[in-house]
Amino acid sequence: MQKKKIGKNVYIPMPMSILGVKVNGKENYMAVGWITRANGNPPMIAMGIGNRHFSLKGIRENSEFSINFPGENSIIETDYIGICSGSKTDKSKVFIAEYGELMNAPLIKECPLNLACKLVNIIELPTNSIVIGEIIEAFCDDNFIEGENVNFNEMKAFFLTMPDRKYWSFGNEIGKAWADGKKYQTK
Amino acid sequence: MQKKKIGKNVYIPMPMSILGVKVNGKENYMAVGWITRANGNPPMIAMGIGNRHFSLKGIRENSEFSINFPGENSIIETDYIGICSGSKTDKSKVFIAEYGELMNAPLIKECPLNLACKLVNIIELPTNSIVIGEIIEAFCDDNFIEGENVNFNEMKAFFLTMPDRKYWSFGNEIGKAWADGKKYQTK
Numbered sequence: 001m002q003k004k005k006i007g008k009n010v011y012i013p014m015p016m017s018i019l020g021v022k023v024n025g026k027e028n029y030m031a032v033g034w035i036t037r038a039n040g041n042p043p044m045i046a047m048g049i050g051n052r053h054f055s056l057k058g059i060r061e062n063s064e065f066s067i068n069f070p071g072e073n074s075i076i077e078t079d080y081i082g083i084c085s086g087s088k089t090d091k092s093k094v095f096i097a098e099y100g101e102l103m104n105a106p107l108i109k110e111c112p113l114n115l116a117c118k119l120v121n122i123i124e125l126p127t128n129s130i131v132i133g134e135i136i137e138a139f140c141d142d143n144f145i146e147g148e149n150v151n152f153n154e155m156k157a158f159f160l161t162m163p164d165r166k167y168w169s170f171g172n173e174i175g176k177a178w179a180d181g182k183k184y185q186t187k
Numbered sequence: 188m189q190k191k192k193i194g195k196n197v198y199i200p201m202p203m204s205i206l207g208v209k210v211n212g213k214e215n216y217m218a219v220g221w222i223t224r225a226n227g228n229p230p231m232i233a234m235g236i237g238n239r240h241f242s243l244k245g246i247r248e249n250s251e252f253s254i255n256f257p258g259e260n261s262i263i264e265t266d267y268i269g270i271c272s273g274s275k276t277d278k279s280k281v282f283i284a285e286y287g288e289l290m291n292a293p294l295i296k297e298c299p300l301n302l303a304c305k306l307v308n309i310i311e312l313p314t315n316s317i318v319i320g321e322i323i324e325a326f327c328d329d330n331f332i333e334g335e336n337v338n339f340n341e342m343k344a345f346f347l348t349m350p351d352r353k354y355w356s357f358g359n360e361i362g363k364a365w366a367d368g369k370k371y372q373t374k
Binding site: 001002003004005006007008009010011012013014015017033034035036037038039040041042043044045046047048050067069072075076077078079080081082083084094100109112113114115120121123125126127128130132135136137138139140141142143145146148149150151152153157158159160161162163164165166167168169170171172173174175176177178179180181182183184185 | 188189190191192193194195196197198199200201202204220221222223224225226227228229230231232233234235237254256259262263264265266267268269270271281287296299300301302307308310312313314315317319322323324325326327328329330332333335336337338339340344345346347348349350351352353354355356357358359360361362363364365366367368369370371372
């Protein structure tokens with residue numbers, strides 16, 4: 001293969017999620033693709049949130065938030081809450097909020113997987129902040145629980161690529177992790 | 188849908204990447220799924236790396252590393268370097284290393300997309316460390332460059348789900364971001 005140097009603002013494939021917060025006592029939602037697991041035990045996630053985003057206010061205010069994974073049937077709503085800011089638009093009625101233990105972590109009823117998180121730390125970077133949260137509770141649609149697994153393929157979780165701004169479905173199962181690599185040793 | 192409370196150690200869908208470092212002057216590679224973009228400008232990425240991982244030593248030693256995105260044809264090698272530790276196994280010959288500006292950021296020749304990064308910060312969490320790096324240079328296989336975009340679908344980037352330990356291909360394009368949401372407003 002022939003490689004070329006490209007612009008360094010490279011995006012990587014992103015699992016689409018929705019951040020849920022309360023700001024001034026009202027639910028607000030924001031589409032988030034810059035998210036990863038961050039710590040094993042206790043389980044934590046980390047997100048890169050733009051410093052000017054309204055939702056950061058809610059996280060600072062309450063030290064609680066939710067991460068919700070939508071299915072493909074919520075693409076329009078997920079995209080909508082990514083387009084408009086909670087500073088100008090009331091997004092509290094886009095989804096139905098349910099609550100577990102954390103009263104400032106609105107769990108989106110329409111999303112098959114919900115994580116209720118407590119804030120651990122916010123690391124400020126030039127244009128974004130890394131928000132680190134501990135997963136306190138998790139809820140999943142009964143149809144997609146398989147033992148200890150969430151079946152993300154069946155629940156139709158989806159991905160975003162940028163800057164082409166495309167959403168992608170899960171494809172096919174193409175391999176087994178911690179297994180296929182054993183073939184390398186016998187080469 | 189009927190929801191159930193599940194174990195809180197929930198993994199989220201992960202884009203598979205390979206961390207490249209030098210430890211004691213020799214290349215080492217590690218499969219990484221806990222990765223996200225972290226800052227917009229300058230472009231940064233963040234990863235959650237287990238505190239006991241050998242590769243962290245290389246990052247601390249040189250403050251440089253690479254992030255490489257493999258195609259499906261490198262599944263066996265990608266899985267292999269995730270199974271065995273560089274503390275016991277010499278993984279320097281699994282891939283061919285090329286170099287840009289950063290002499291401690293081995294760019295994997297076999298991977299269609301390579302990011303050379305300088306360490307910005309390491310945030311220590313109980314079992315993992317969040318490694319934040321600034322993308323200094325990016326290189327892409329000419330076949331997968333489309334203007335400002337990397338065509339991750341064509342380059343056959345893939346995903347990991349856990350704890351079911353499955354690799355998944357990209358599926359179909361199912362929507363347009365910053366576009367489909369406009370349909371919500373006309374509802």
